[in-house]
Amino acid sequence: MLFRVDPGSSVPLGDQIAASVRGAIADGTVDAGERLPAARELAASLGVNVHTVLRGYQRLKEEGLIELRRGRGAVVTGSASPARARLGETAERLIAEARHLGLSDEEIVTVVRTGLAGR
Amino acid sequence: MKSALRSVPPLTSRPRTVIAAGPFVVVITAFAGIYAAVSGRLPDPLATHFRAGGQADGFTSVQGFLTGSLALFLLLGAVVGFLVQLRPDAPEVPWVIAGGYATAAGTGYAFCVTLLSNADAADVSAVRVPQWELALALGVTLLAGALGRLLAGAAPAAPRRPRGAVSRLDLPAAATAGWSRTISSSPLAVLGGLLLAAGLLVGLLADWIAGAGLLFGAAVSLPLASVRVTVDRRGLTLSPTLLSARCRFRRIPLERIEEAGSRRIACFAEFGGWGYRIRAGRSGFVLRSGEGIVVRLTNGREFVVTVDDAATAAALLNTYTDRARSRQGG
Incomplete structure (x- = not known):
């Protein structure tokens, strides 16, 4: 799978790494069970800090897309389907758009909660 | 050496087979010639095996030695001829021919020296082959190998395969990217696992030296499995x-x-x-x-x-x- 980072972008590097993995799962390049490179290795590969990579991996873990195991590294979980990854991408777009409008974090959550309350 | 090899055009398969068979014909002729020259002066049995010091420690009848030598030359020649005929255009063929030259010269030299050393011997157990003959045999082997490689000519050009689609990834100048993927082979992993288990078992039950070979095999195949x-x-x-x-x-x-x-x-x-x-x-x-x-x-x-x-x-x-x-x- 392809990892891309652009230091010129306003998106934090860790989030860019997470977005690469999310994108690869969404378009089916990466399947469940695929092992991602070790954080230290990916950091050397891209020329970024190890902690930056770990921040990206941590986000993916919180989204339920990967599992982080000591000694085994990062593995794409069985529940990580392309649809699930696309949902993460949609959320990213929602946040980016809301930020662009100048909304605070609290206001963004309120937008989502209001949408949920209607159902 | 390199430029000489390049200037020789690749040969077609027929002369290649002739060139490959050449040394065996030469060796059989030389061996027969030497036998004809010394046959009247040979003891029976012959001293045919020599210790590190050069003293004889193995003996064979003249009949047996002649049949055995001839059979070996013919067999080696047949193997080389078969390998060259099998895939005449394989890039490895010149090296097979070189190997044939080296083998023919090495064994032929050793057998001819054996005949010559036995000539005029009153007591076979006293027949000696000087140590330097070993070095000479090695030299002859290497020279013949080099000659064979020269005669075989340039390696046939490997068939050009399409390189496949060539493209570029659109990447902004400031951006970096990395691509990473794992490949694995379950047959290799299973083989490695079996070797490891067998190595440990043999090591524990029999002895570790016997197990070491198996463990080495496991150490080579397991990392390559993924x-x-x-x-x-x-x-x-x-x-x-x-x-x-x-x-x-x-x-x-x-x-x-x-x-x-x-x-x-x-x-x-x-x-x-x-x-x-x-x-x-x-x-x-x-x-x-x-x-x-x-x-x-x-x-x-x-x-x-x-x-x-x-x-x-x-x-x-x-x-x-x-x-x-x-x-x-x-």
Whole structure:
């Protein structure tokens, strides 16, 4: 799978790494069970800090897309389907758009909660 | 040596077979000639095996020695002829011919010396072959091998295979990208596991020296069973999946890469099997048939690795090679 980072972008590097993995799962390049490179290795590969990579991996873990195991590294979980990854991408777009409008974090959550309350 | 080899045009298969058979005919003729010259003066049995010091310690009847020698020459000649006939255009053929020359000369020399040493011997157990004959035999072997390689001519050009689609990845100048994927082979993992188990079992129950060979086999096959392929700003890297951050099998830096592409690879037809394979003009790490990265190196060789999504990897490799070149140029 392809990892891309652009230091010129306003998106934090860790989030860019997470977005690469999310994108690869969404378009089916990466399947469940695929092992991602070790954080230290990916950091050397891209020329970024190890902690930056770990921040990206941590986000993916919180989204339920990967599992982080000591000694085994990062593995794409069985529940990580392309649809699930696309949902993460949609959320990213929602946040980016809301930020662009100048909304605070609290206001963004309120937008989502209001949408949920209607159902 | 190299330029002489290049100037000789590749031979067709017929003269190749004649050239390959040549040394065996020469050796049989020489052997028969020497026998004819000394046959009246030979003891029976002959001293045919010699200790490190040169003293005789093995004896064979004249009849047996002659039949055995002749059979061996014919058998070796037949094997070399068969190998050359089998695939006359294989790039390895000149080396098979060279090997045939070396083998014919080495064994022929040893047998002729045996005959000559036995001539006029009153007591066979006193027959000696001087130590320096061994060095001489080695020299003759090497010389004959070199002669055979020269006569065989240039290696037939390996069939040009399409390099496959060559493309570039669209990457902003400030951005970096890395591509990484694992390839694994369950047959190799199973083989490694079996060797490891057998090695431990033999080591524990019998002795560790016997188990060491099996354990060595496991140590060689297990790391190759799962390999991480990485393409990034440093080039193309192959490393064992479990220790990928610490050690690697192979890295091809960008400066050595001419161009990369991707195509379907047939592991048996092109490389004759699985694993790390080396062929004339090309090498590669192939664990299956199918999609793979094909890298053309600046020295004209080709390196191949079978992996999914090879097109993306090749495109990224080309983008980075372009970058490295423009950096060097500017």
